[in-house]
Amino acid sequence: MPEISTDSARDTTIESPRPVIARRRSGPRRVGRRLAIVLALLVGAGLTGAGAEAVISQSDDERYPLPGRLVTVAGNGLHLNCTGTGAPTVVLEAGLGEPSLTWADVQPSLDDGVRVCSYDRAGLGWSRGGDNGAWTAEQAAADLAGLLSAAGEREPYVLVAHSVGVLVAREFRQAHPEAVTAMVLLDPTNAEAVRNGGVPPAGVVERRIQGLLARTGVLRWLGEWLVPAVVGDQPPPALLRQLPAAYHPRSIDASLQELRGTVASVEHLLREEDPSWGDLPVTVVSARSATEADRDAHAALAARSRAGQHVSAGSGGHHLHYADPHWVVGLVREAAATAD
Structure with missing residues (x-):
């Protein structure tokens, strides 16, 4: 043992x-x-x-046919979608990297009695191009002028712009003041903040991730959930139904070019833009989520015109036309009613 x-x-x-x-x-x-x-x-x-x-x-292209038509401008086919008849012509300018479908809840409610045009900047949505080097709001405004002229859309124009699209609208007014009869500017990009802060690295990373998601098909299959989560407001159903046409890889690449071009764009505006807009009817809208610095910048924009007004949204985030499209439509109709 x-x-x-x-x-x-x-x-x-x-x-x-x-x-x-x-x-x-x-x-x-x-x-x-x-x-x-x-x-x-x-x-x-x-x-x-x-x-x-x-x-x-x-x-x-067959699954998501373009709503409007392609018009050749400076060698690029730009997508223009105009509806309704009458005067003035309301021109809708989307925010950074956004397609014309961003206005899908606004345009149908406006085209009763006026002409309304939305479009895709070069490389975005159904438009071609966007790979010709650095983007600037000045060049985008020149493209818009060429687009409206080539398409035979008549003056005067009421410019309705969101976010970075406001930089394009301001450049357009600077180059063609006689053609612009009113402006509605939705939560504009703060030019001074962009000049002082530069291109945000987080924004670059975000678009690189979006490009990867688009190229691997994730955005196609899960975009109806991902896009609202990123935006913070509910996009129009028409946009969500056509996500692959709105946010394809080439479009996201163009969005990144726009982001990188914002600094040069605001520097040009701050250096060259007229400080006074005379009696031009201008409505500048701050989102409920806007910072105090942004609100001050928005108020200063409105004060450039003796007929300017600065208002604040009562709901939603940065994408005001997503959160309350009917309110935005009302503001645009008021602006259109002032057209000479």
Whole structure:
């Protein structure tokens, strides 16, 4: 019995530590193998998704036909969608990287009695181009002038612009003051803040991620949930139904170019723009979420005109025309009623 007990003790004290040591040494290897497997699966899924997206997107032109028409401007086909008849002509200018579909809840409610035009800037939505180098609001305004002229859309124009699109509207008014009869500016980009802060790295990263999601098909399949979550307001149903036409990879690349071009754009405006807008009817709207500095900048914009007014939205975030399209329509109708 004592001998059996001794052998048993020897088995316990000598043999049992070996598996423990073996497990400790093999742990990092197992973790490494698992990470490698996960990484391989992610890469495989990304490649598979990118391949599938490349095939599916080839039929997007048939699946999502453009609402308007393509007009050639400076070698690019720009998408212009005009509805309604009458005067003045209301021109809708979207925010940073946004397609013409951003106005889908506004345009149908405006085209009773006036002409209303939305369009996609170069590279965005259904428009071509957008890969000709650095973007500036000045060039975008020149494209808009060429687009309206080539399409035969008549003056005077009521410019309705959102966010970065306000920079384009201001450049258009600066170049063609006689053609603009009123402006409605929705939560404008704060030019001084952009000049002082530069291009936000977070914005660049966000668009690179969006581009990856678009190229791998994630945005196509999950965009109806992702886009509202990123925007913070509920986009128009028409936009969500046509997400692949609104936020395709080329469009997101153009959006990144616009973001990078905002600093040069505001520097040009701050240097060249007229400080006085005379008696031009101007309505500048601050979002409920606007900072105090932004509100001050918006009030200063409105004060450039003796007929300017600064108002604040009562609901929603930055995308005022998503949160309360009927209120925005009312502001635009009031502006259109002042047209000479």
